[in-house]
Amino acid sequence: MITGAHTVLYSSDADADRAFLRDVLGFxxxxxGGGWLIFTAPPSEIAVHPTEGAPKHELMLMCDDVDRTIAELKDKGVEFTSPVQDQRWGRLTSLRLPGGGEMGLYEPLHPTAHS
Incomplete structure (x- = not known):
């Protein structure tokens, strides 16, 4: 029935964010058609969290070692918008996309569903 998931990022500079996904992250x-790039995403999971406010959705990339990944991405000019936060479930930070948006990056400390 379901064959995959399609994630959409809305951007004020879609070309720059596409270049970031292609050239910096190497996806x-x-x-x-017409330069409209569709990227292969890494294996993924879906988590449902409770909220008291309006429902929203987030995209976070996962890595095995957040400190090493931050260093590698900083060498490629990536700006990080928050220090690493140690949470019960993982080590979390955020990075800036060229189009102005932000994306989470975290090292899970929980069992992962995609392996």
Missing amino acids: PHVDA
Whole structure:
């Protein structure tokens, strides 16, 4: 029935964010026509968290070693917008996308569902 998930990032500079995903993160992609790149995402999980406010959605990339990944991405010019926060479930930070948005990056300390 369900064959995959399609994540959409809305951006004020879609071309810059596509270049970031392609050139900095190195995500494989296809051109759906006219330079409209669709990227292969790493294995993923879906978690549902309770909220007292309006429902929202987030995209966080996962890594095995957040400190090493931050160093590698900083060498490529990536700006991080928050220090690493140690949470019960993982080590979390945020990075700035070229289009102005932010994306989470974390090292899970919980069992992962995608392995």
